[in-house]
Amino acid sequence: MNATSPERIVIATRESRLALWQAEHVRGLLQQLYPACSVELLGMTTRGDQILDRPLAKVGGKGLFVKELETALLDRRADLAVHSMKDVPMQLAPEFALVATGPREVPLDAFVSSRYASLDDMPPGAVVGTSSLRRESQLHANYPYLAVTSLRGNLDTRLRKLDEGQYDAIILAAAGLTRLGLGERIRAVLPAEASLPAAGQGALGIEVLSSRPEMAQWLAPLDDAATAACVRAERAVSRALAGSCEVPLGAYAEMRGGRIFLRGFVALPDGSRIARAELTGAPAEAEALGLKLAEALRAQGADEILAALG
Numbered sequence: 001m002n003a004t005s006p007e008r009i010v011i012a013t014r015e016s017r018l019a020l021w022q023a024e025h026v027r028g029l030l031q032q033l034y035p036a037c038s039v040e041l042l043g044m045t046t047r048g049d050q051i052l053d054r055p056l057a058k059v060g061g062k063g064l065f066v067k068e069l070e071t072a073l074l075d076r077r078a079d080l081a082v083h084s085m086k087d088v089p090m091q092l093a094p095e096f097a098l099v100a101t102g103p104r105e106v107p108l109d110a111f112v113s114s115r116y117a118s119l120d121d122m123p124p125g126a127v128v129g130t131s132s133l134r135r136e137s138q139l140h141a142n143y144p145y146l147a148v149t150s151l152r153g154n155l156d157t158r159l160r161k162l163d164e165g166q167y168d169a170i171i172l173a174a175a176g177l178t179r180l181g182l183g184e185r186i187r188a189v190l191p192a193e194a195s196l197p198a199a200g201q202g203a204l205g206i207e208v209l210s211s212r213p214e215m216a217q218w219l220a221p222l223d224d225a226a227t228a229a230c231v232r233a234e235r236a237v238s239r240a241l242a243g244s245c246e247v248p249l250g251a252y253a254e255m256r257g258g259r260i261f262l263r264g265f266v267a268l269p270d271g272s273r274i275a276r277a278e279l280t281g282a283p284a285e286a287e288a289l290g291l292k293l294a295e296a297l298r299a300q301g302a303d304e305i306l307a308a309l310g
């Protein structure tokens with residue numbers, strides 16, 4: 001083996017079934033790229049996996065899912081961490097870099113229920129479970145007569161709570177269900193107009209130490225340029241408006257005819273106020289497009305909404 005290919009790579013991952021599927025997926029890709037390399041998983045439990053009794057927004061948000069994995073990178077117990085891009089904080093510390101964004105699954109939200117075929121079928125007062133302020137605010141805005149309640153836990157836990165009858169329906173990311181072979185549980189995929197996805201939803205990201213350019217080079221073949229540009233635009237919107245705090249915010253970019261079509265919203269959790277905007281731009285200026293969309297949202301009242309959120 002020569003110096004330009006890796007001999008051993010350790011992947012840090014959370015231990016939920018979805019996280020392990022994603023880490024295994026990356027392991028398989030790396031094994032194909034570097035057949036002589038030994039690729040291993042290091043499973044870890046994060047604070048985000050442990051705290052299940054409170055809404056995420058109240059206990060510190062996305063950082064809770066990546067901190068332990070980043071510590072493993074710093075300690076050199078692992079060489080890379082695989083994340084759902086949706087769970088990665090908008091601003092990384094300078095020691096870390098996102099070096100590859102995999103091709104995207106269906107990035108939209110999914111409606112799951114054994115009682116109803118779609119949100120439109122649900123009667124007034126029916127109970128919808130969701131784990132995010134983003135979904136909650138859109139449900140209130142579009143279906144003000146439904147009862148929206150909080151739902152935490154990993155995918156299996158959420159489906160179990162639905163099956164136990166605690167909810168009439170739940171909203172989940174379609175990508176997670178598809179990856180775990182649970183695609184048949186999806187009764188309807190919610191169009192972006194009904195539930196605009198979170199920044200990075202449906203995309204996998206690989207994080208390494210900034211001080212290890214050789215890792216970035218080895219992982220470059222796993223990057224999908226179009227997905228990476230879309231996710232950069234989405235994350236720029238979120239970074240510009242929300243910083244590190246948890247707010248009801250959606251940002252969704254699609255490639256249309258070689259250009260990025262970017263949509264975003266910021267809302268109050270109860271859906272009573274919502275600022276929306278959309279723009280198109282060149283993929284090479286994804287980041288700038290995201291900032292421009294944040295400005296457009298400000299012009300629609302996003303600042304007042306954010307101020308009201310505190």
Ligand SMILES: NCc1[nH]cc(CCC(=O)O)c1CC(=O)O
Pocket residue numbers: 084085086087171172173174175176200201202203204
């Ligand atoms: N917040 C948890 C989380 N992080 C990533 C996914 C799904 C997969 C993805 O979006 O890549 C989920 C589950 C969900 O929101 O239903």
